[in-house]
Amino acid sequence: MIIDSHVHLPVFEDASLSMQKIRLHADMKNNNVGKCIVISDSELTSVIGTMDECVDLFYDDENVYVVGGISPFFDFEIQLEKLERYLIEKKAVGIKLFPGHESFYLTDERLGPVYILAKKYDVPVLFHSGWDNSEYSAADIVAQTAEKYSGTKIVCCHCLYPNINDCLALTKYENLYFDLSSVADDRNTFLQIKDDITALITAAPDRVIFGSDYACCNQKEHIDAIMGLELTEEISNRVFCENARLLYHI
Numbered sequence: 001m002i003i004d005s006h007v008h009l010p011v012f013e014d015a016s017l018s019m020q021k022i023r024l025h026a027d028m029k030n031n032n033v034g035k036c037i038v039i040s041d042s043e044l045t046s047v048i049g050t051m052d053e054c055v056d057l058f059y060d061d062e063n064v065y066v067v068g069g070i071s072p073f074f075d076f077e078i079q080l081e082k083l084e085r086y087l088i089e090k091k092a093v094g095i096k097l098f099p100g101h102e103s104f105y106l107t108d109e110r111l112g113p114v115y116i117l118a119k120k121y122d123v124p125v126l127f128h129s130g131w132d133n134s135e136y137s138a139a140d141i142v143a144q145t146a147e148k149y150s151g152t153k154i155v156c157c158h159c160l161y162p163n164i165n166d167c168l169a170l171t172k173y174e175n176l177y178f179d180l181s182s183v184a185d186d187r188n189t190f191l192q193i194k195d196d197i198t199a200l201i202t203a204a205p206d207r208v209i210f211g212s213d214y215a216c217c218n219q220k221e222h223i224d225a226i227m228g229l230e231l232t233e234e235i236s237n238r239v240f241c242e243n244a245r246l247l248y249h250i
């Protein structure tokens with residue numbers, strides 16, 4: 001089975017939340033994706049769904065799980081309390097931070113309660129990395145965070161794209177995971193970085209998980225790209241399914 005551990009609600013004209021849910025399920029079926037994790041926005045209104053909207057849409061869905069986005073800029077304390085309730089009720093399976101999309105560093109002192117909450121409920125903290133404004137979650141900052149919160153599982157989304165190679169030195173932090181979302185966004189770049197991706201998977205076969213960034217990126221292209229890496233069947237099964245299953249308890 002394929003688990004896509006990094007998707008967002010699709011955005012299209014005149015879409016309602018229930019239509020977005022239907023389209024997500026249709027695309028999962030077309031692409032042979034058995035389960036996925038929808039990451040909500042951290043903002044309080046959003047076309048890709050707020051934390052509350054995503055939880056309401058999927059809390060009783062057998063195949064779709066929710067990671068709640070949170071931000072020190074948007075009702076932080078209220079949202080964090082709500083998120084704790086969702087974690088207790090198992091309506092959320094992780095927490096997402098957006099350094100780079102938002103101007104705070106992964107090491108920002110205000111985020112302490114987020115890492116502590118994640119540890120308490122044994123769910124991961126995901127963060128945006130790479131792309132534009134990558135300094136907010138650059139490799140040295142990731143290293144500091146992984147070390148300071150060594151009891152919290154932390155997921156580096158996009159693997160510092162396109163500098164996948166910089167993840168290799170970070171694999172020594174056993175609480176640090178890597179999700180492959182958006183790495184196959186551009187065909188030419190992918191050809192340049194595919195050996196680095198294989199090296200990362202080889203260095204941490206239990207901590208690299210498949211994700212596509214569906215809705216922002218093409219799910220099928222991501223599946224085909226990672227399938228094309230010539231991983232052994234056992235490693236491929238870990239990356240596409242088992243690692244996410246264990247990390248997110250799904």
Ligand SMILES: [Zn+2]
Nearest residue numbers: 006008039213
């Ligand atoms: Zn994303």
